Amino acid sequence: MKRLAQVKDPVIEDRLLQRSIFSSLFLSVFGIAAGFLLSSSFVLFDGLYALLSVVLSVFSLRGGRFITVKDDVHFPFGKESLEPILVFFQYLIVFLLLIYAFVAAIDTIRSGGDPVELGFVIGYLTISALIALIVYRHLKQLNRSARSILATAEVEQWRLTVIMGVGAVVGYGIAGMAIWLSFENVARYVDPVMLMLIVLFLVRYPVKEMVQAMREMLGMSTSERLMIDIKQSVATIVDEYEVDDMYLRISKTGSLIFIEIDLIVAKNYRYDSILEQDLIREQIDAALEWLPQTKWLTVAFTANRKWAE
Template identity: 35%
Template sequence: MFKSLASESKLLKISVLVALFFAILGVVWGKLVSSQLILFDGLYSLVSVMLSLLSLLVAQYIKKNDTKRFPYGKEMLEPVVIIIKYAVILILCIVTVITAIESLLSGGRETSVGQALIFAVVNTIGCVGVYFLLNKNKDRSGFIQAEANQWKMDTLISGAVLLGFFTAVIISFTSYQFLIPYVDPLMVLIVAGYFIKVPIVEITRAFREVLEMSPDQVIETNFKKVVNSIETRYQINESILRIAKVGNKLFIEIDFILNPQSKIVTIADQDKVREEIIQQTKGLVYKKWLTVSFTNDKRWAQKDLA
């Protein structure tokens, strides 16, 4: 566990440092060549730096043991931070779209396309490298997955920058040079407009965790398969399964309603069932908070007692 946490912190630090480098490079270069698209890329990276630092601080805070104040753990902080991260990105995308529309309506923007193309090549290569590093380790935590998503967006933004300015360079050798001022704001509009949906999707997913709603179908199906198998082998007629995913932790509660024919008799039998559940769900790479109860009266499994 501690090795995993160390790896998480190391990956988040790499993300912060590289994002900071490209943020400064993008803002400075965007101003020098008068490119709104490069400036947006730099501002996105700058926002990523601040949000990555927030993720790093919260990830370190979560791993500190404090069961007295947080008896169920601090994993709820993870989706809350993710909501904040993507809310800021959403605002950035909306403001950028509005700015791009204003530029298009005012006749475009003159840009030094040759120098902008150089930046696009360097930036795209760097973003691809960091994205693949994080994406390879995204299952370790929600923070790393969020970082990978951010770098995926940044990679595609950088790719769009590269495509846009490569197109502008080609146009500069044709009789359509008058279109060059429109390339930069048009690409900004396409890129920022497209990526508005990414933070919306991620905010919705994080809100589901904050509200402790059911997790992805794959997780629920996996546990249902295990529970059904136990019911068959131990002659249990009915059970109630509840699962909620919060950050990198699964809260699983299973109530088995026994009958006279059930093969669960002793405490040892109950512990054996618990061990089977854990062993058969090892493929789900989450921390698990497992509560398994056994009762002869279904009323005690309803959980809504007066």
């Protein structure tokens, strides 16, 4: 028996992505303009990163709307399998941008550095970081209702933006103190070095998310912790209805989680009617209500382990 319970809120997901797009568009224009005016490769990268976020957000918005429309003929198991594909390509583009920025920073250092007005750069970064923090907190709050992998990826990108902004403010502040202490030669290399440090700090996040998305695309098992939590949630029900053994298989794809539970019972099982077994299924389903994902739950009864192994 299979049951598909909808948890994700597509309306809130759509609203979250739209607000992210407009916020990123503002920061991209602000950052690119400031980057050219201040001749700062880091500020320019910040603006380009925001512009890339706009493109990715539009991509997520259109993809999210497509996934919301049901098409049981072409996608009998739902379109949620497309979500990790979208997330993978989102973070792949972010990863490539980070690599490009790192290589560009190395070239700048090899060519003798690039002096910038630290005071103006710190001012820009402070304003940008504050705006990003406000947007991040708002979208994070909104995502509690959206419960969407695309919305979560969007919020994560804003978190990275905040980290990058705060780290840059601190780094440029330290560099400003070094120059104030008469280390003027440092000034030419502050911008590319800060860009390299931020890239090295951020690059692990897209790599981590790409690996997770790849695992979901391949239908690999979820974390051991989740497996244990689900087993504990249904353990009381399994014991109450005299089940000899249980086989549990879990696979997560985007906002959809597949749960297959095979219950090994005696040949003369007391609860052998369809109505009684449906009651057990309902209780197992209720015990798993805490899961944030959309559930595709299968509960099967068998007296022969061959059908469960």
